[in-house]
Amino acid sequence: MGATRVLEPAPKRRRRLAERSSPRQRRILALSALGCFVTAAVMAVFRIGVIEEENARPAEVASVPAPPTPALGAQDAGMDPANPGEQPEENETRPQVTLPQTRASDLPPLEAVTGSVPHSPREIDFRIKELAKYFSRGIPQEQMDSYKELLKLGDGLKERLPGLIETADDSALTNFARAAEDLKASGTIPAMIKRLQSKSGEILGHSAMVKALASFDDPQAKSFVYELLAGSDEHNRMYAWQAIKGRLDQGHLDFVLKTTAEGGPESYLAANVLLAYGNDPRNAAELTRRIEPMIGQRTGNGRLALIRVLNGMDTPSAASVLAFLAASPEPSVRAAVMPGLVRDPLLANTVINALRNDPDISVKQACLRALADGPPMKANLRPDLLELLGDPILGRLAHEVLVKNNNGRDLGWGVDNWLVWGTRDNADQNADQQDEAP
Numbered sequence: 001m002g003a004t005r006v007l008e009p010a011p012k013r014r015r016r017l018a019e020r021s022s023p024r025q026r027r028i029l030a031l032s033a034l035g036c037f038v039t040a041a042v043m044a045v046f047r048i049g050v051i052e053e054e055n056a057r058p059a060e061v062a063s064v065p066a067p068p069t070p071a072l073g074a075q076d077a078g079m080d081p082a083n084p085g086e087q088p089e090e091n092e093t094r095p096q097v098t099l100p101q102t103r104a105s106d107l108p109p110l111e112a113v114t115g116s117v118p119h120s121p122r123e124i125d126f127r128i129k130e131l132a133k134y135f136s137r138g139i140p141q142e143q144m145d146s147y148k149e150l151l152k153l154g155d156g157l158k159e160r161l162p163g164l165i166e167t168a169d170d171s172a173l174t175n176f177a178r179a180a181e182d183l184k185a186s187g188t189i190p191a192m193i194k195r196l197q198s199k200s201g202e203i204l205g206h207s208a209m210v211k212a213l214a215s216f217d218d219p220q221a222k223s224f225v226y227e228l229l230a231g232s233d234e235h236n237r238m239y240a241w242q243a244i245k246g247r248l249d250q251g252h253l254d255f256v257l258k259t260t261a262e263g264g265p266e267s268y269l270a271a272n273v274l275l276a277y278g279n280d281p282r283n284a285a286e287l288t289r290r291i292e293p294m295i296g297q298r299t300g301n302g303r304l305a306l307i308r309v310l311n312g313m314d315t316p317s318a319a320s321v322l323a324f325l326a327a328s329p330e331p332s333v334r335a336a337v338m339p340g341l342v343r344d345p346l347l348a349n350t351v352i353n354a355l356r357n358d359p360d361i362s363v364k365q366a367c368l369r370a371l372a373d374g375p376p377m378k379a380n381l382r383p384d385l386l387e388l389l390g391d392p393i394l395g396r397l398a399h400e401v402l403v404k405n406n407n408g409r410d411l412g413w414g415v416d417n418w419l420v421w422g423t424r425d426n427a428d429q430n431a432d433q434q435d436e437a438p
Contacts, residue, residue, distance in 0.1 A: 110134055110142045114149045124156040128164070136171035147175050151182060158183050162191040165209070173205035181212035189213065189221045196228075196236070207239045214243035226252055229259075241269040246276040253277070253290075260309065261294050263302030271305040275312045288317045295321065304336050311340030319344045326350050334358065335366035342374035352377070356384060361393060368397035376405055386415050 113134075118127045127149075134146035150157060157179060164176045165188055173195075180188040192209040210228065213221040228240040248256060256277075259270040278287045288310065295306050307325065310318045322337040334354065341347045355367040368388075371377060381401065388398035395413075402418060403410045411417040 107133055107137055110138060110145055110149075118153070118156070121156075124153055124160070127153065128157065128160065132168075132172045132175075135175050147178070150175065150179060154183070158185045158187065161185050161188045165191040165195055168205075170205045174208045177205065177208035177212045181208075181215045184216070186216050186218055186221075189216060189218060193220075193224050196224075199233075203235065206236065207242070210236065210239040211243045214240070214247050222249070226255070229255070237266065238269065241266060241273060245273050248273050248277045253287075257290060257294070260305045261298050261302045263298070263300050263305060267301055267305040268308070271308045274309045278309060278313045284313050284315045285317065288313060288315050288321070292317070292321055295325070304332065307333070307336040307340075311337070311343075313340075314343070319347055323347055323350060326354070331360040331363050334360070335363045338363075338366040338370040339373065342370040348374075348377060352381065352384075364394055365397060368394060368401055372397060372400040372404055381405065382418065386418055389413065389415055389418075 113127070113130045118124045131146045131150050134142045136143070138146060161176055161180050161183075165173065165180070168176055177188075177192065179185070180192070192213055196206060196209055210225060214225045216222070225240050225243060228236045229244075231237060244252075256270050256273050260267055260274060274287065278284045291306050291309060295303055295310075298306065307322070310322055318340070322340045325333050325337045326341060328334050338351050338354065342351045351367050351370055354363055355371075358364060358367070371381070382405075385398045385402050388394045389402070391398070399413065
């Protein structure tokens, strides 16, 4: 057996290494240890300061006064609506701002206000004042019910509407203008015109007043609405376009046609007005006759807006114009006529042929949108649609048409599922034909 090596214990080895170190090395080690000790002490002191600062911070925050609660309106904040410059006193308590689904804390349930029928002028005034509180501060159901209760005041309300419209804040102004329209209170026309000219009020109130003015069969009211269409205020022009939809008179037809054909920013708003006008069979033929030569004279957005009008009209002359435009060399024109062609059973095949053969992808998209939005097609489109189902651009629209023509039943995106279903449909159809045979 060889000699056994005996290892020296670790402490002796460490002492032996220390004995070999020089005085200079020992001084360096001592200085390093001292530096670590000083660093630890400084970090501890810094940490104690941070803790003390955090403990003192809540007291500082608590001493900052909370911002005042914003007011909901002049009337709610204690202001005189006729003199909005007068501020409430500083010690006056303002109502809390509430969420739309929450009744203001100072409002009782609406039933507590609408118990008895008011008769005297004083009672009617008080009822109107109480109901107005719920227009913006009640829960949604109370906002609707308070308006219904307002209309029940009938003639008593009609007499007061001009003064109410002149001084009401926006939430109340909207309901008072609606009431003027519903009660046919033509006596409010001067008050609404004055309020619109002064531009005092917000978007909802202005929109409701313009709509009410357009509803009156009154020359002053109609003239003012059409003046807004030609004015410089963009918002009032938009309100006026919306208000005359379904109320266009013959005297202003030329102006609306011109605006549509110009292709400007309000071209499609004007086109919507013409669409509503052309839905009346008494106007459709005359409107088509006016539009037909204009389409040949216009280009760009103006022509597309006029085509949009023809698409919504069920007249043979409109269909013939659309069929002629389907052969246009401009893809945008061919795409624009598809919604109108698909509605005519005699011209629907034009849409299918364009889907199969038109080289422009935007026209194919327009065909599929028209098929998805139009009446169900009797032609068997399944092979064409299945071919497009995997297309990255047309696949989604093709899927929508498949589902629609399958009575709303969605078989997914797999082509095999639709092929199996088509085979079953054909088998069922053949069986039904054999049963019906004599």
